[in-house]
Amino acid sequence: MKKRNKRMTDKLITFGIVIVAFIFCQIMISTGNMSRSLRGQLIPICVYIVMAVSLNLTVGISGELSLGHAGFMSVGAFSGIIAAMWMHKGIGVENQVLCLIFAIVAGGIFAGIAGVLIGIPVLRLRGDYLAIVTLAFGEIIRNVMNCIYISLDGQSLHFGFVNPNLPGKLLLNGPAGTTGIVKMSTFPMAFALVLLTLLVVLNLIDSRNGRAIMAIRDSRIAAESVGLQVTRYKMMAFVTSAVLAGMAGAIYGLNFSTVTAAKFKFDTSILVLVFVVMGGIGNIRGSVIAATLLTVLPELLRAFSDFRMLFYAILLILVMLVGNNPTLRSMVLRIIPRRKNQSQDGEVN
Amino acid sequence: MSIEKKATRLVPAPSYGLLPERDVNARPVLEARNLGIEFGGLHAVEDFNLVIGKTEIAGLIGPNGAGKTTVFNLLTKVYQPTMGTILVNGRDTVGMTTAQASKMGIARTFQNIRLFSNMSVEDNVRIGLHNQIRYGMFTGIFRLPAYWKCEQRMHERSMELLSIFDMQDLADHKAGSLPYGAQRRLEIVRALATNPCLLLLDEPAAGMNPHETEELMENIVKIRDSFKIAILLIEHDMKLVMGICEGICVLNYGKIIAKGTPEDIQNNPTVIEAYLGKRKEA
Amino acid sequence: MTLFLSYLINGINLGSVYAIIALGYTMVYGIAKMLNFAHGDIIMVGAYISFCAAQYLGLPALVSVLMAMAVCTTLGIVIEGLAYRPLRQAPSLAVLITAIGVSYFLQNSALLIWGANPKSFPSVVSVPSISLLNGSLLISGETIVTILANIIIMVTLTLFTSRTKMGKAMRAVSEDKGAAELMGINVNTTISVTFAIGSALAAIAGVLLCSSYPTLMPTTGSMPGIKAFTAAVFGGIGSIPGAMIGGILLGIIEILGKAYVSTELGDAFVFAVLIIVLLVKPTGLFGKVVPEKV
Numbered sequence: 001m002k003k004r005n006k007r008m009t010d011k012l013i014t015f016g017i018v019i020v021a022f023i024f025c026q027i028m029i030s031t032g033n034m035s036r037s038l039r040g041q042l043i044p045i046c047v048y049i050v051m052a053v054s055l056n057l058t059v060g061i062s063g064e065l066s067l068g069h070a071g072f073m074s075v076g077a078f079s080g081i082i083a084a085m086w087m088h089k090g091i092g093v094e095n096q097v098l099c100l101i102f103a104i105v106a107g108g109i110f111a112g113i114a115g116v117l118i119g120i121p122v123l124r125l126r127g128d129y130l131a132i133v134t135l136a137f138g139e140i141i142r143n144v145m146n147c148i149y150i151s152l153d154g155q156s157l158h159f160g161f162v163n164p165n166l167p168g169k170l171l172l173n174g175p176a177g178t179t180g181i182v183k184m185s186t187f188p189m190a191f192a193l194v195l196l197t198l199l200v201v202l203n204l205i206d207s208r209n210g211r212a213i214m215a216i217r218d219s220r221i222a223a224e225s226v227g228l229q230v231t232r233y234k235m236m237a238f239v240t241s242a243v244l245a246g247m248a249g250a251i252y253g254l255n256f257s258t259v260t261a262a263k264f265k266f267d268t269s270i271l272v273l274v275f276v277v278m279g280g281i282g283n284i285r286g287s288v289i290a291a292t293l294l295t296v297l298p299e300l301l302r303a304f305s306d307f308r309m310l311f312y313a314i315l316l317i318l319v320m321l322v323g324n325n326p327t328l329r330s331m332v333l334r335i336i337p338r339r340k341n342q343s344q345d346g347e348v349n
Numbered sequence: 350m351s352i353e354k355k356a357t358r359l360v361p362a363p364s365y366g367l368l369p370e371r372d373v374n375a376r377p378v379l380e381a382r383n384l385g386i387e388f389g390g391l392h393a394v395e396d397f398n399l400v401i402g403k404t405e406i407a408g409l410i411g412p413n414g415a416g417k418t419t420v421f422n423l424l425t426k427v428y429q430p431t432m433g434t435i436l437v438n439g440r441d442t443v444g445m446t447t448a449q450a451s452k453m454g455i456a457r458t459f460q461n462i463r464l465f466s467n468m469s470v471e472d473n474v475r476i477g478l479h480n481q482i483r484y485g486m487f488t489g490i491f492r493l494p495a496y497w498k499c500e501q502r503m504h505e506r507s508m509e510l511l512s513i514f515d516m517q518d519l520a521d522h523k524a525g526s527l528p529y530g531a532q533r534r535l536e537i538v539r540a541l542a543t544n545p546c547l548l549l550l551d552e553p554a555a556g557m558n559p560h561e562t563e564e565l566m567e568n569i570v571k572i573r574d575s576f577k578i579a580i581l582l583i584e585h586d587m588k589l590v591m592g593i594c595e596g597i598c599v600l601n602y603g604k605i606i607a608k609g610t611p612e613d614i615q616n617n618p619t620v621i622e623a624y625l626g627k628r629k630e631a
Numbered sequence: 632m633t634l635f636l637s638y639l640i641n642g643i644n645l646g647s648v649y650a651i652i653a654l655g656y657t658m659v660y661g662i663a664k665m666l667n668f669a670h671g672d673i674i675m676v677g678a679y680i681s682f683c684a685a686q687y688l689g690l691p692a693l694v695s696v697l698m699a700m701a702v703c704t705t706l707g708i709v710i711e712g713l714a715y716r717p718l719r720q721a722p723s724l725a726v727l728i729t730a731i732g733v734s735y736f737l738q739n740s741a742l743l744i745w746g747a748n749p750k751s752f753p754s755v756v757s758v759p760s761i762s763l764l765n766g767s768l769l770i771s772g773e774t775i776v777t778i779l780a781n782i783i784i785m786v787t788l789t790l791f792t793s794r795t796k797m798g799k800a801m802r803a804v805s806e807d808k809g810a811a812e813l814m815g816i817n818v819n820t821t822i823s824v825t826f827a828i829g830s831a832l833a834a835i836a837g838v839l840l841c842s843s844y845p846t847l848m849p850t851t852g853s854m855p856g857i858k859a860f861t862a863a864v865f866g867g868i869g870s871i872p873g874a875m876i877g878g879i880l881l882g883i884i885e886i887l888g889k890a891y892v893s894t895e896l897g898d899a900f901v902f903a904v905l906i907i908v909l910l911v912k913p914t915g916l917f918g919k920v921v922p923e924k925v
Contacts, residue, residue, distance in 0.1 A: 065724050067731075121910050127723050128666040129909055132860060136902035143899040162893055175895070200490050207489025207496065208479060208503075215465045215476045222463035225425055226543050227451030227480045236486065266853075270731060277728055310739035316732030317714055324721035 011202050014285045018049075018198065021292075022191050029187075037299055045295045046190035047252045050197045052275035052287040054244035057201050059273070060282030061210070062237035063217030064123070065131040068138025069272050072242040073249035074145055074264035075114045076107030080250025081178050081259065082150055082157065083107070085171050088182060090155045100184045103250045104193065111246020114141070115239040123234045138269055145261035146175045177260030178253070185255040193251060194288075197244050201284055204240065213237045274312050277319055376439055378403050378454075378547050378579045384423055384433035385603075393419045394603045397433065401547065401596075406573055406580045408594035410587075410614075412623060416603040417583045418460055421549050424581075425457050426450040438546065452480060456545035458536040460552050460583075466525030470516065470535055473524050474507040477542025482506070510538050514568065529556050534565075541576065548572070550582040554589050562586060566593050591615065599623065633767045638890045639883060644774040644843055646882020647781035651836040652859030653866065653874035654788060655829030661869035662805045662825045665723065668730035669710060670833060671856015672737035675849060677703045677834030678841045679745055682752055692755035699834040707830025708823050716819065734853070741849035749848045752841035773843045780839060784832065785875045792871065797824060805869065854898070858885070861905040867918025876916065 028034040058066045083106035084099045118137045149160040153168025204210045212233045216223040279286025298308045377400045384397040394416045422428045426447045435442045437453045484499045514534040554562045591611040599607040601623040659667045677699040684695035758772035792798035803811040804821045866877025889897035
């Protein structure tokens with residue numbers, strides 16, 4: 001039972017950190033101690049935390065490298081925006097929080113559907129092939145989003161593909177992206193999504209289904225031999241991850257007045273992957289911290305913004321080399337003595 | 350032997366089984382008929398017939414590369430056989446997946462250990478209990494009462510199973526960090542957790558010293574007696590095989606060359622030849 | 632009809648570039664068993680080097696190409712030695728992430744050195760165009776050179792891997808690293824040579840690509856790189872003729888898709904091909920099956 005308690009404490013620490021950070025931010029805002037640019041970063045930070053934690057579910061817990069996570073964010077963003085605009089302007093619901101919740105749910109559902117559709121073929125593949133196919137799907141989603149046109153005419157939505165003529169007011173204008181969005185996203189809502197994501201992912205990991213997902217990661221053949229249906233659990237992780245990314249996308253989309261499909265290109269998927277790798281693959285709390293720091297840091301170091309991606313690239317390579325090469329690893333451990341149980345305890349938390 | 354031809358469902362076993370004196374009217378737990386698999390023209394296993402009784406300990410031996418592990422892979426549906434039939438408790442397993450075979454009651458260990466090495470010992474056993482104690486994804490995520498009840502039951506059952514090998518104290522250790530012998534024992538515990546009717550052990554004594562092997566022999570018999578299951582094991586340690594197996598089947602080049610009791614096998618000239626080679630005629 | 636033929640020729644031209652890149656991919660994948668994500672960015676580096684040599688140093692076209700090859704070869708060996716060799720025993724996830732890191736490193740270094748503005752690449756080809764069917768069908772010099780280069784490279788590589796000692800060593804390493812090492816083959820050298828050859832090919836591909844499509848940017852190489860990987864998978868990874876045929880087919884599919892269906896969805900077609908191939912015949916057209924040992 002010792003282990004159980006340790007897991008519980010770990011989980012509480014993670015929740016504690018984010019809640020304290022949230023309260024701290026709120027106090028800073030209300031006392032006027034937070035700069036404008038940093039305040040503008042709060043929602044993106046929450047979005048990236050959700051993205052990183054959900055990607056970690058696929059990469060760290062399920063053990064499949066997905067390079068198309070931004071695709072799900074994109075699906076979520078556009079379906080969320082359309083849903084919110086339809087509810088707000090089409091039906092005339094004034095309450096923006098309601099509209100936002102509706103948008104998040106819609107974003108999650110549509111991204112989930114995309115996750116199922118993509119997961120069916122993708123999860124039959126393994127390793128590098130799986131990675132490259134998720135990349136391909138990410139690009140296909142971006143290409144397709146560039147060709148979709150949606151307009152709102154009264155209460156009804158009109159859909160078109162590749163340059164049509166639609167009645168009413170255009171909401172989604174192909175490659176030009178969405179127009180005339182009412183910015184509905186708020187920091188508390190974004191934070192609520194972070195809490196929901198942590199609740200789902202952390203509790204999933206520490207349950208029967210989560211153990212099955214990790215077992216399949218560790219040994220597919222052994223997992224099958226004890227009666228686990230591999231595809232079912234891989235799908236569970238993949239789709240849950242897609243739903244969360246879609247929800248994050250909805251909040252992200254409703255935080256800007258225009259959003260184009262180009263915002264969700266391959267680079268965004270890689271950026272989120274960088275967060276996951278930096279925070280430690282399989283380490284949820286690490287993802288939260290890495291996503292926060294690596295979103296805030298470049299803002300603080302604006303002068304070096306040209307070097308940002310270069311810096312990430314070098315960091316990515318170094319972390320991989322140190323983490324996976326025994327010689328380098330022991331060298332680094334000699335310089336920075338770590339707590340002993342940390343390196344031995346590969347348990348995720 | 351004519352029964353084999355029509356052959357998908359059949360209950361009473363004819364006497365081509367392992368033990369001649371066994372009750373032929375009892376339904377065997379496993380029955381393999383004319384089982385075979387071909388890899389690109391190579392017959393890795395051919396014409397494999399075997400019957401195992403409800404609580405029998407049987408051995409599968411043979412020189413390296415004889416196809417023993419392939420037989421295990423066929424029985425557990427890791428490979429789909431290209432010929433023949435496998436009946437588990439009289440039910441045909443044709444077209445089943447490995448996971449379905451496990452639900453039918455076939456559990457196994459692996460020659461090269463395959464634990465969930467990043468997870469704790471107890472979690473490895475809990476995964477074995479996956480299909481025994483169930484609750485849904487939402488119950489797990491939102492911690493509904495069923496979650497706590499099931500997790501508690503899983504914990505108790507895991508401890509019970511681990512106690513077979515006195516491993517309760519290791520429950521919180523990472524499976525991958527256990528010593529070799531303990532990893533082999535954990536694999537057996539994990540297999541038992543799936544509530545099998547037939548346990549397949551692939552070289553359970555490999556890498557163990559004589560003392561550990563002795564202990565393992567006692568434990569295998571103990572497991573059979575308390576779980577009332579059949580056990581089929583692949584092993585090179587003849588002391589173990591001859592000591593606990595009631596029936597032995599010898600495989601060479603993918604074919605059965607002998608079947609019988611340990612005494613039969615020890616005196617069988619074909620078996621001796623397969624292991625030691627033909628005596629040169631002077 | 633002439634329009635179709637000209638699309639077809641464009642497709643073969645683009646496809647030949649893909650094929651040359653895919654050859655590098657397929658050799659590296661076959662031998663080091665890793666997806667060298669940075670391969671596409673070496674193309675970009677090659678094109679920039681050639682561009683600088685011709686533009687700033689005023690060197691003749693052929694010399695600039697040779698210079699690009701030399702730089703890329705060195706770059707390939709250095710990358711392999713510094714980033715990939717320490718990870719030879721690491722899980723493939725780690726290697727792939729490192730390769731992505733290298734790819735981003737190259738792209739962003741290029742961004743800092745040469746800036747984000749696209750450069751207009753002057754063609755290195757001085758072969759005149761051929762006009763067919765009374766002038767209604769024009770085959771450009773670039774197309775002719777690209778196709779010829781592709782054929783020459785493929786024949787040379789096939790002879791190299793089947794006839795020379797190093798080529799045989801490569802095949803041995805791709806079958807079984809451990810056994811090759813026991814036979815006295817230096818695995819590290821062999822893998823380095825493979826990267827060197829692949830990178831030199833990437834330089835050629837970069838120059839040819841930019842001669843036909845003269846926009847040179849730090850991200851020029853990434854899409855062709857991914858598409859060339861698609862081509863390598865299509866043809867069967869590890870197979871040299873497979874890479875060539877896969878590349879050409881993919882080029883044709885892309886150009887025809889863009890011409891007849893939708894310009895926006897051209898890339899989507901290429902990726903759809905990748906997905907379909909992987910699902911229907913994961914080993915590609917010429918690949919072989921490697922069963923998993925239990």
